[in-house]
Amino acid sequence: MAQAAAVANPPAPPRRRRTSATPRRLPYLLIAPAALLMLGFIAYPVLSVFYYSLQNYNPTKPWRNGFAGLGNFTQAFAHDPQFWDTLTFSAKWVVVEVGLQLLFGLALALIVNQTFVGRALGRALVFSPWAVSGVLTSAIWVLLYNSQTGITRYLADAGIGSYGTSWLSDTSTVFPAAVVADLWRGVPFFAILILADLQSVSKDLYEAAEVDGASRLKQFLHITLPHLKDAIVLSTLLRAVWEFNNVDLLYTLTGGGPAGETTTLPLYIANTSVDAHNFGYASALTTVAFVILLFCSVVYLRLSKFGGEAK
Amino acid sequence: MITEIAPTAEPVVTRPARPGKRRRAWDEVPRWQIYLPLGIYLLFTLVPFYWILLFAVRPAGSTSLLPWPATSEHFQKVWTERSFGTYFTNSVYVGVATLVLTTVVALAGGYALARFDFRLKRGFMLALLCSQFVPGALLLVPLFQIFANLRMINSLGSVVVAETVFQLPLSMILISGFIRNVPYSLEEAAWVDGCNRLTAFRIVVLPMLRPGLVAVGSFAFVHAWNHFLFALMFLSDQSKQTIPVGLNTLMSSDSVDLGALAAGGIIAAVPVVIVFAFIQKWLITGFSAGAVKG
Incomplete structure (x- = not known):
């Protein structure tokens, strides 16, 4: 294997061998900066999270620090209703967001994949919220949802909703309000990825289907959808992990409120560690979140038979 | 168009x-x-x-x-009174430094992955993929401790390093894909003509990578520009903070100054819009070759 290091090297004249003096070590030198950064700032933190999950560790209460065994985990599963509440909300958030983003993203991609006048401009505008940050999205929707001067006032003028409702501070409206705000910037992600994949469908297939008299719905179900399957599986998985982990939007838009109504598990973990300084417990919750993510990802890839079937 | x-x-x-x-x-x-x-x-x-x-x-x-x-009253107010001028400079620093660091490190690693077969390659690729599942938000506490030990808390360097680390895996996978698209025979031809590996890379490969590097660099910049949590946690001085943190401060005050918030939001959006207009064409045509198909 070591001899195969520079496998693609042609029989080299002596001069070149001297200039690339260490072909065996060269690949390791090249990946060293990346590997060191990832070891130091991803692998080591992950291991330390696993370590602290078995410890009582709270810098503000040093007299209680020490080995906790599985105490943090039993605390979470047996005695912490907030853990279950936030976990349930996370699941609901991820399923609703990813489902709707996929649905609207797929529809949009199919539309802008057609040939029509103004397509380039239409695409640019439709995709534009893609690069907007979570915090900026929050800022925009705070302006829109504001009860005094927001768009909601004008909706109330038109008979939708009532005056003076602050959509973000009412427990009955905060969930749909946050979902819509996140959809606004999340749909373009799916639309872009699906459009990219749509462009690689062979046009001949549609022509053949047309000759056979297949309706547009049938063409979609039997040609387009099977072709898109792998891209859809992969992008929904990446997006689900991302939506689960991302705290920017909810942190700034609702702060997890009102009354903890929109606190996801990562937000709860951040509060536990940053505000309550309960690092041991936060580490245990983080470990649980890791395991859940990993388990769900594996199950999802298995169930969807990712990459398994011929197109 | x-x-x-x-x-x-x-x-x-x-x-x-x-x-x-x-x-x-x-x-x-x-x-x-x-x-x-x-x-x-x-x-x-x-x-x-x-x-x-x-x-x-x-x-x-x-x-x-x-x-x-x-x-322009809101812009003037937010730029001076609300320190968005300072935040803007800090954000540009974080964005550009992350762009440069990510691109250079990912270019080296991506070249190794594309051109060599070495013992740790499979393991390294696996680590790159797994790191996609590691949420930066959940590693805040250990990261904070590491930066505290390195005495980097409250310096923009901590944010640059943290952003770079989480950008690296995807950037490296993308760049190695771009390098594989450059025929190896072109490099070999340059060696025969007497170039060493580095010169051959610079003269032959690098020019052909330009569109890919622009894309990867733009992603890194936009991501670092937009990201909020690391800056919020690692920078305590107001003079060190970045635009997303400034926006959050505007939003979380008791009586929100909506005009200032809107003006701050526009300032936050401008560089991203410019970058987006720049790379949009690549985004749609290039994703199928890079990100989705691996």
């Missing part, structure tokens, strides 16, 4: 004169089925942008729904 539209515009205009037979099969969608849903969705996309623009330029207290007469 215009040239792309022109040829396809013709069949639409002449439609009544021509029976459907001559048009291509995949082109046979009634126009209203395109324009109606697209129009509705565009309303949803554009009204929020219009709303923030409106609040940013209309005088305080105005309830006009039109953005004129425009005023």
